[in-house]
Amino acid sequence: MKIFKKSEYNYSKLSRLTYIKGVFITAGAVLIIFLLRLLSRGHLADRIAEWIARQFSLSDFQAEMAYFNLITLNMQYILATVIIIFMLLLFRMLLNSYKKYFDEVVNGIDQLIDEDGQISLSPELEVVEHKLIHVSHTLKIRDDEKQRAEQQKDDLVVYLAHDVKTPLTSVMGYLSLLDENPDMPDGKKSEYIHIAWEKANRLETLINEFFEIIRNNSESAPLQKTKIDLYYMMVQIADELYPQLNSCGKRIENNISETVVLYGNPDKLARVFNNILKNAIAYSVDHSVITISAQERPGKTVIKFENEGDIPKDKLQVIFDKFYRLDSSRLSATGGSGLGLAIAKDIVIRHGGDIKAESSNGVTVFSIELPSIPCKVSDEMC
Known part of the structure; x- marks a missing residue:
């Protein structure tokens, strides 16, 4: 199962807006509480008592007692009620605003289905908008890749x-x-x-x-990997290709150190090297030398196959496509189907590596990068 790393996103605009709303509601609550406190003392309390006396035809003493019993004695309950009301108001306001944001996000997700849909959210949801746009582009790329695979x-x-x-x-x-x-x-x-x-x-x-x-x-099952002596594998492959090399006066020069060790599936990697060497034999200059070398670098091993012969730059990116041939007129001579390099690329990728081709000044080099031997299968201390 793939584990996704949690990313930190910047929701500063949304946080700032929420904070401002909370500050306004809190300030309003403080103001109301302050006003309520004024009710229990000073001229404002006297005016309210006078108003009660006029409205209900009471004496000043009766009005003051009524005010004292109704307001002063119950002030703590009144303040608690006001605080609760403002808390509910704040919660309601935040709930409505976030409901609006959720609706925008849902509409944005709906736009992912529509190829021509424009995803546009509130400024506070800028991060979410960018994420949805990124997802939209990713889905489009995957759809293009799927169509290309079908083609x-x-x-x-x-x-x-x-x-x-x-x-x-x-x-x-x-x-x-x-x-x-x-x-x-x-x-x-x-x-x-x-x-x-x-x-x-x-x-x-x-x-x-x-x-x-x-x-x-x-194939979806994991590759059965083991340690491989690269030098001796190349010697064996070169011996198997001797008839093809001899017929055109070519030879393979193995410059790989006997200490170089790969970690992978021997049969699969042998197929990779065999296909690349067959390609080099088919498209290199007659009576030339095909050179094989390997270099161990941090975390990977790089194997190179070098031969005399040019590959046009516009064809370097497509030679690993299925059924692609550099020269279809040479089909009968080489026996190639155009699948060899495609097979090699698939196997290398399944090993977690990379394969590429470079050609310049009359020399073509195929490079294969494969991960180094994991510590747990290495005889040396990590």
Whole structure:
């Protein structure tokens, strides 16, 4: 469960307005109490007694006694009643003002649903207004991301259908030729069977990569992580890629120290490094060297893959998109589906890391940042 950190917000305007209202009510109560106290003494008390005598035809002594019994003796009760009335008045006033504020906030929340709704609250609720506007922008960004994800999902189906159709058509075409020409010479027959087999392998690769990206997107279980000797993992991957390297006269130079240790899922990270190296082999200059290096920094390990070859700046931000290819004309030669780097990015992000590409002066560098080994799994003292 995600724990949200409590933030301190500045409600000074609202607090100031509430304080001013309370001061006015309190001042009014003090004034009324002061006036009431005047009733029990001095000329004001005499005038009230005279008024009672005239109104009820009483003698001065009777009027003074009536005044004394009604007001002077009950002054403490009168003052208590006045204080209670003013407290209720203050509470009522504050309740009404806050009810108005709550109504504004509710209306502001309703405006979040309306894309064109303008959120505007009282000056005292400036903090809440800014927060609602921020939430509105966040919801819009999430909605855009959701639409973009849906579009990518649609594109994935379209691209997969297109990419699957090409090798599938070739397989069916060559098998059809073999079926229609049973007397075909053995040499030609062998050639067609080999081509159909290559296209079938291509089709299998596409389907496997498609299920890989779907699996990476849908997995929610925590990764099973362990310590990884990065140097030896790279040695093993380079050996597996030797046939592809040898066919174009390229080689991998492993400059990683044998002491560098990663913490992650070995199979997933091997897939990441394998995909990046395949991309480097496919798009680097022939007879060039692909260099791998790693550097341990505070809190993270940075792995770099460097090769000769340029990537246009406008394409650096999209090469990790699903089904993106730098050069679609080289598809048949490289066998790429455009999913390799997208898969690599998904895996790195699931590890809490980051991946990026830089290209300048004829050199392309892919950088992967992964969190360092947590203290609890490290053999060293933290």
